[in-house]
Amino acid sequence: MIRYAQSDDAFAYGFEDEVWWSRTAQPALHSWCSDQPFRLVEKQRAKDDPDGPAIACYGCYLPSDNQMLLRFVDGRPVSAVTCAFLTWLAAHFTAKGKRALFLIWDNATWHNSKIVRTWLKEHNRLAKQQGSCRLIICRLPSKSPWLNPIEPKWLHGKRAIAEPVRTLPMDELIQRICDYYHCQPLDPIAK
Template sequence: MIWASQAQQAAIWAIGFLDEVWWSRFALPPAHAWQTTDAPIHLREQNWQKADPDTKALACYGVLWQRGPAEAPIRDQMSLRFVDGRPVSDITTQFLDWCCTCLERQGKTAWLLIWDNASWHYSKMVRTWIRGHNQQVKASGKGVRILPLFLPKQSPWLNPIEPKWIHGKRAVVEPNGLLSARQLAERICSYYHCSYEPHLSIPEKIS
């Protein structure tokens, strides 16, 4: 009976390690964008930016999901969303909501969320959103509760998603050309075997 109870809990619980990372496009500007080598560096950079309107780096939220027994965890599935801009509280709640929607489709009812102490993780906005989200799940009996667990400060080695980022960055580098932001994002998603989703962004305020 105890074994059955543990199996049932494993079926409805999700364990996910969340982190954000910047993906640099790691490419030299096209040759025609450069002036002569005698030109000041700031002028050469200005020409590069004109020829290449995409952002130099993409911010990305990611979750590394864990399954299997605690003594031999399996961590081979990732969920990613890219960001227009940088990680902030408003976008963090969007990402959490999206993850919960995906987990609900899988029949999960609770998410043990393990992440670091970034300011946009424990901000008042995010804490208020999680509390309200959990209250709504409890009242309706539908959805996925979030149980946040913070890692000790300045301890990235405790988050198993960190080496995943390192290996991914080595794999998607394009040494012989300039990738567009879209090409880079699609290459990253292909490496992690996950679908490319629309970028998260803060809605523009209507005046």
């Protein structure tokens, strides 16, 4: 399937996943210091902090371009938000002149929900009629995150944006994430 997508400019393929970016939890990280051991400790949020403890993010990794497409979420990833992300993704690839996107993802419950399956069927039916980008879903086996190349991208990103001294405001956290992945911060997907 990947070779097929690579053989024609009208097709693309990507790996989709969701991740939570925490403002307080620190990633597993090793570092070297000349003075004393350096240790990342989970921070506490101030009681009057208006930002939430974390933000959810949908991402699509495109190995052919070594590019990440990101959309942040108000709330948690659920079926309706997944459909909104897929709508945005299809519009993005339609604008690039693609006829189909082979989207490889895991078996998260919201990926297998009736709402998402119905939305995909309807979207692909309309896309075929209108000549826009269809979404062809390829599911990874259950409990096999090592098969999804986006997973290490998330881990490296979390390590790169770690702030050992202070709790980042949500807008600064989002900006750091977008800077690391070389993408523009877009409005979050609403529930």
